[in-house]
Amino acid sequence: MTELARVDRGAGTATRWWRDAVIYQVYVRSFADGNGDGVGDLLGVRGRLPYLADLGVDAVWLTPFFTSPMADFGYDVADYRDVDPIFGSLADAGALIDDAHRHGLRVIVDVVPNHTSDRHAWFLEALAAPPGDPARERYIFRRGRGAGGELPPNDWESVFGGPAWTRLPDGEWYLHLFAAEQPDLNWENPEVHAEFESILRFWLDMGVDGFRVDVAHGMVKADGLPDVGHPDQVRMIGTEVVPFFDQDGVHEIHRAWRRLLDSYPGERIGVAEAWAPSSLRLANYVRPDEMHQAFNFQFLVAPWEAAAFHAVIRESLTTAGLVGAPCTWVLSNHDVKRHLTRYGGGEVGLRRSRAAALLTLSLPGSAYVYQGEELGLPEVLDLPEEFQRDPQRLRNPDDGRDGCRVPLPWADGEPHFGFSLPGAEGTWLPMPPSWGPLSVASQLGDPVSTLNLYREALRIRRERRSFDDAPLTWLDSPQGTLAFARGDGFACTVNLTGEPVELPAPGRILLASAETAVEGGVARLAPDSAVWWEPDVA
Incomplete structure (x- = not known):
């Protein structure tokens, strides 16, 4: 058992560390490359743990590093109990968890329960089975509409664009609310529930301190899979009721997971990535017997206006308070354009992003920092076309997420700015040649840099009693x-x-x-x- 585990988990008391924690999101592919292949990995993260400890954060959230064909860069999981070779090995994951705890950092990992990869053993078995076989009951298969079943079973659209259904040669269609390579699981099947309980236990036994639940508003679909009745459904998500997201049945799943988390010592937590049509609906995900936190996307999308921020802060605190939950505050993540660019870019965007950091870190609740925001990194808007492989670009060429996932600059004047080893040919996404002054090494020596602003803010937040609850x-x-x-x-x-x-x-x-x-x-x-x-x- 790790040092952090011995300190916090052996006392038998609730630490409630998560109520005001600052959690740093590591997009593993782009954080640090430990083996010189140009792709970030667990070895690279492990080597940079001292940086995160010195920065002053409380926990690290790691994006998926499980076995995956990478159709959606790891959010299409083929094996939830193993590490993809591009990121390392299961032994690397265990060593990273142990090292993080020795540095006083908790570890949160992504879990993806709405869908698997189409290379997952379950889906391969379903494809090999005939219609009606129990192997297909783990996913959502349906006959099509029309005289010959040639039309999709309903009008649902994929978040990534196009129909949310793909037809097999045997005539049946399967549901995928994201890419065709990400078939949706059937959470009406008890086998699915049992499998994910086993997956959670596997990682909890490895020592992780919690899970970020991808598409926590998914899993359960409305009875009968009714039509939405409107096109361009992605614009309805989070603002209107749709039959494939935020169904009441998801809450029983979260309650079961909370019971499992509570059965482990040390306040292991669940964090919901949930889009709901109202703040009150979102608060349902953080009731006392459900998830510990839910991302506050209303704060993230607020324009740079005092009235807008005042309104979202007031509403967030009020609705979270109704269920006794802490608020979460987040400015950027791996799915949205970096806030420095959203706030206007250039010097204006930098001024605003620095101000937003102090605003965010002074609010009651827990704050999330997306890797690189502490460096004042902008969105990279001019990536060469051949490097842009985000499936979300299928919906809108201007809506890709590659620009916020460019690797971090660690040093100025070194090959690949210290992200990768000197002998590496290149990084998986090219880094702007102008990023040297934004590197960690450059900013550490500048007392008024954005990095040192974050370091000082986190030090004050950690030391002052004002923050707490x-x-x-x-x-x-x-x-x-x-x-x-x-x-x-x-x-x-x-x-x-x-x-x-x-x-x-x-x-x-x-x-x-x-x-x-x-x-x-x-x-x-x-x-x-x-x-x-x-x-x-x-």
Whole structure:
């Protein structure tokens, strides 16, 4: 058992570490390459654990590293109990978990329960079986409509574009809400439930501290698989009721998983990636007997406007509070354009992203940091066509996710910016030649860099009692700004306008995203900036 396990899991008490944890998302392919093939791997992650510990995060979320043909870069799993050779071995996974615990970091792994790979042993067995065979009951097979069954069973569309059904030579169709290589599992089949309980136990026994549940709003489909009745269904997800997502039956699955997680020591957690048509529906996923957290995508998509952020923060805190759950705050992840670019790009985007970091890290609840945001990385918008292989681009050529998955720059002046070994021919996605000044090594030596802003913010957050579960109290502030206080007098002010704004200083400056002047008790906030304040000491 690891050192972290002995400290936290042997006491027999709930640590509730997850309520205000800062969790760092590692997109394994792009974090660090440990074997020199140009693709990030578990060995590379293991070698960079000291960086994450020094950064000051509490846990690491690893994207899927299981055996996969990589049709969707690991979210099409062929074997949930093994590591794909491109990422290493099962022994590498165990060593990484142990090393992370020795560094005081918890480990959260992705689990993908809505669908498998079409190379999964179950699906291969289903393909070899005739219609009606029990092997097909693990997935969702149906006869088609039309005189000869030549039409899909219903009008459901894939998230990646086109029909959500593929027809086999024997005439039956199978459902895939994502790529055709990702057939949906049939969660009405008890065998599916038993298999995933076994998978969760396998990794919990390996020592992981929790799971990020991919498509946690999926799995259960409406009875009879009714038509949606509208085209362009992807735009309805998260805003309107659809028969293939956010069905009430998913909650019984999550309750069963919560019982399993609670049977292990040390507060192992479940984190739901869930899209729901309202905040109240989303809160259902974090009721006391379900998942511990759910991603707050409303915060992620909020425009850079004070009124919009005020509204989403207020609503998020209210609805999560109804079920006693903590909020989560996230600005970017591996599925969306990096927020520096969303906020305008260039110097404007950088100013806003630095301010957003202080805003996010000062809110009650748990915060997620996507790898590279602490470096101020922008979205890479000019990747050569031959490198872009994201299946989501099938829906919209401008909607690919490759640009937020470009490997991290670790050093300036080294081949591949230190991401890969010097002898590597190249990285799986090319890195912009201008990224040297954004590298970890370059920024560590710059006291006002974005990396050092994050390091200092995380240090303060970790050391101050203000954060914990202390509620948020809104303070009066000029139009276009936000101001609130927490705990022992800590305050945060954010100027979301493009002009300087003056307001009464809530104390003395603790940390600022940009230079801030204070004179005669009045603070002059720079455009697109945030400031942390502590009470004046007499």
